[in-house]
Amino acid sequence: MPQNEHIELHRKRHGYRLDHHEKKRKKESREVHERSHKARKLIGLKAKLYHKQRHAEKIQMKKTIKMHEQRRTKQKSDDKTPEGAVPAYLLDREGQSRAKVLSNMIKQKRKEKAGKWEVPLPKVRAQGETEVLKVLRTGKRQKKAWKRMVTKVCFVGDGFTRKPPKYERFIRPMGLRFKKAHVTHPELKATFCLPILGVKKNPSSPLYTSLGVITKGTVVEVNVSELGLVTQGGKVIWGKYAQVTNNPENDGCINAVLLV
């Protein structure tokens, strides 16, 4: 392998040998014979390796040839109209087969009994205390270590006032406080920026729920009065649950999916 362009440079200055191109052509055509000679005469470990490699090559070649053949022949497009004709109002909806409906009903009953609720992200990585809370040293000799600072995004309510600084144990920095979340409606596939009403449950620990820490997988309540949803009785729905789908401390915004 040449380390520099001296070969090209020589070629530019002095040109090629007179028989260069012929020699090249003939060498290439001899390659086929050399290959077959190798394939026949190799023995031992080298043979095994070579045959394995050649087998893989042949499979790939066959696939490409078949693809090219398909392209060349004009395939008569599938004439048969698909089964399951459905009227226009049912077209964009996924119908459920009846067997599925029954099994779903049974599954739901079991889940309700167990107290498990369906959320888009059922399992999330649990965040340890060392990750979420940073120790703040205080005192004349910086020996006391009872204060903690939250390193993740959190939500504090409207009427939040800090405790007197001397006594507050958990510090939630203003820079990490968020009020709005980008909530996606799973069926409409549209995203709205909605104000957060509160943190319902943080899967890692009830301590984080009470502090208002928002990490991936947290269920928050958002204000959906903008969407115009209405209950059966005609009352306007103004709060709904949504689950956070990203790591807000990394992205700088809270993305959530609405739980319908």
Next chain:
Amino acid sequence: VEPNVRGRMSSEDVERLLIQFQDEDGLVLGSPFDVPLDITPDKLQLVCNALLQKDEPVPLAFFVRGEAEVVSSLASCVKALGVETEQVLPVVYQPQAVFRVRAVARCTSTLQGHTEAVISTAFSPTGKYLASGSGDTTVRFWDLTTETPHHTARGHTHWVLSIAWSPDGKKLASGCKNSQICLWDPATGLQIGKTLTGHTKWITWLCWEPLHLNPECRHLASSSKDGSIRIWDTVLGRCDMILTGHTQSVTCVKWGGDGLLYTSSHDRTVKVWRAKDGVQCRTLQGHAHWVNTLALSTDYVLRTGAFEPADATINPQDLTGTVDDLKEKALQRYNKVRVRTRGCSAPERLVSGSDDFTLFLWNPAEEKKPLARMTGHSALVNEVLFSPDTRLLASASFDKSIKIWDGRTGKYLMSLRGHVGSVYQVAWSADSRLLVSGSSDSTLKVWDVKTGKLNMDLPGHADEVYAVDWSPDGQRVASGGKDKCLRM
């Protein structure tokens, strides 16, 4: 002073009451006069007809203070409402249809022939022909007198999703899942003109221009999943206008009687367009999810055109008369439905039903804000339909119930329960007294709207019922579904 007066308001022997007849818009008829409390609706009808001074007595229904209907006698209404007998009581009268449609009771025949599910059925405006579109890509015409197949129209390459009769009954337009529209002649079953192509995704709805705007029945509006609406000239076989503006699939298009087009879409809006130049007039917003269906108060009149159901004969005939005659008749019928207070016409009302379980009542020609929001369903609303006399509104939903609402104010009237599967489609009888509904539980039910009770249960289909239609002359109901049969 009567000896048996003990403060009881409803001592029916003696008490009399002052009533005043009013029509639906509050116009007073005659002067207040005295009637005994036990008067029945028949006698009230005689009195009212005498006051109206019409040539023929018209059947009427009476509502005390516009709310409670007088069913057995005035006394029961008064007791129920707790009305003071000292003051003049307003009684609103409503003329009912002169003819009565009998409830369909039995299945006269099962029309087989389709090799795949029947997706759409429609009677022609006079009730003479029946057409059905199906998943086997054919449109079949059926002979109603012998109830046998008449013609099979082949030409589509995919499921025939929607069919629409022209208001004069001479042409049928059908749209398929491959976004093609074909026109057929019902008498011969052959295609008229060439296939109209232009849409890029499947056709969701077809609607003809009303007869009184153009008696030749030339223009056809089609809506598609690609979000555009095209207006086609069927004589020349080309697209006249393309209306774009919706960002998602357009689910329904209706051509109003004033030259306005109404379209609903999955992008949660309803748009109003001017048909002449294709300019968008208004966007009606308010729904929180896909808008599935639209209904106009003048739907029935625009569908039947110049055909008057009261003149129907046992054997339906084609519309006769010159083109101008038909236009005149259609215009007259249209204006009759719209005339309200003091001779000036009330605008058409539009109802939209959506996946957010609610319906909105709009006055699209004038306002952007809805007149009423109708809530109550617990699953998506699949179809809404005004009754032919525009007084009532029926909404069919996937929560297995049908709700009846007042057509003018949007007030909830009653729920019709009985189906065990989602209700897919409904159809009104021509006299607005009966309603038939088809559902995914494979039955059809006929409901009496006055009492809110089930009139007749029509089982017999083997699988889900996808399409229901009542003929405009009220004689027959056709239903088709997944079991590939059409039942009459």
